Amino acid sequence: MSSELTLNKNTNAVKIVLLDLLFLTFIYFVPALTHLFALPIYYIEPMRLMLVFAMLHTSKYNSIVIALTLPLFSFIISAHPSIFKTGLISIELLINVLLFFSLKSKIKNIFFLMAVSVIASKVIYYLLKYVALSFTLINGSLISTPLLIQIVMTLIFSGYAYQILKREEK
Template identity: 40%
Template sequence: MQASIQNPALKVTLKSALLDGFALAFIYLMPTFSHILPFPVYFMEPMRIMVVLAMMHTHRNNAYILALTLPVFSFVIATHPVFFKALLIAIELTAMVGIFYLLRRYMQGVAAIFSAIILSKVFYYAMKLLAVQWALITLRPNESIVGIALWIQLLTTLVISGYVWFILHKKKNANG
């Protein structure tokens, strides 16, 4: 016998709860992964990945909730990133969600997610530059405003965009 959920609202809520639990557990365990793996896990932008998963597999409100809370949750459990930077990341991820859903009305999903990621990153670095100038965030000597190499960020953006293309293409084919 197979159990199924007949109520669509409950199904969405359960899906959101499972994804949110996975996202929180992943962010909670990220410091451990960083010590085990031979590269810094944050280079893969796990918070962005979790938010995009929410955008593709749950609903808009859940994506906004994760975008706002994952960076703050990371600060609370690992004190990384520093609080003000966590707020900037939350703003960036929230902007990405909003920009994606706005652009999705006018362009295909891949172009919308790629543009949303790039625009939200530009916004983030502009906010970070202001925060450094206003002494809200300090940089180490010789540290750039851009923490992760741009080629790594571009590669991550392309991989995320490819995933979005795959999911939206799959949904389109499933709907006929």
């Protein structure tokens, strides 16, 4: 029994490390993929996409680490987004994780749970971004990704969460 527990822990640790490497590799190549395909790949919210995968396939702790490090990793490898916006995105992703895991026991509808955590984190992000723009801490527009695309992506993330967590319940 003890050896089975050790094997399960080791297998889970390897899975988490491999997924984290996949997440970082994907984020690393997003700028190149954007140029290669001449498509604004950032519209699919690649950092949130990787975060949702982490939230659903690893642990809360690992998801927090991913939320805090993906934007920083992106800044380090591509100097994008700006360092201040990197902080805003990290806060947004961290709030997404914390809300998802803290509301998981209260909201039983997985689709709604993911949607609420994504939307609430976006609202806080846009409030902070508005303040940053008002004080000229960052440049650009308040909303750079069209709202319709953000809604569609939120529905996709929520649908994926529903499918994965419902399957795990069975």
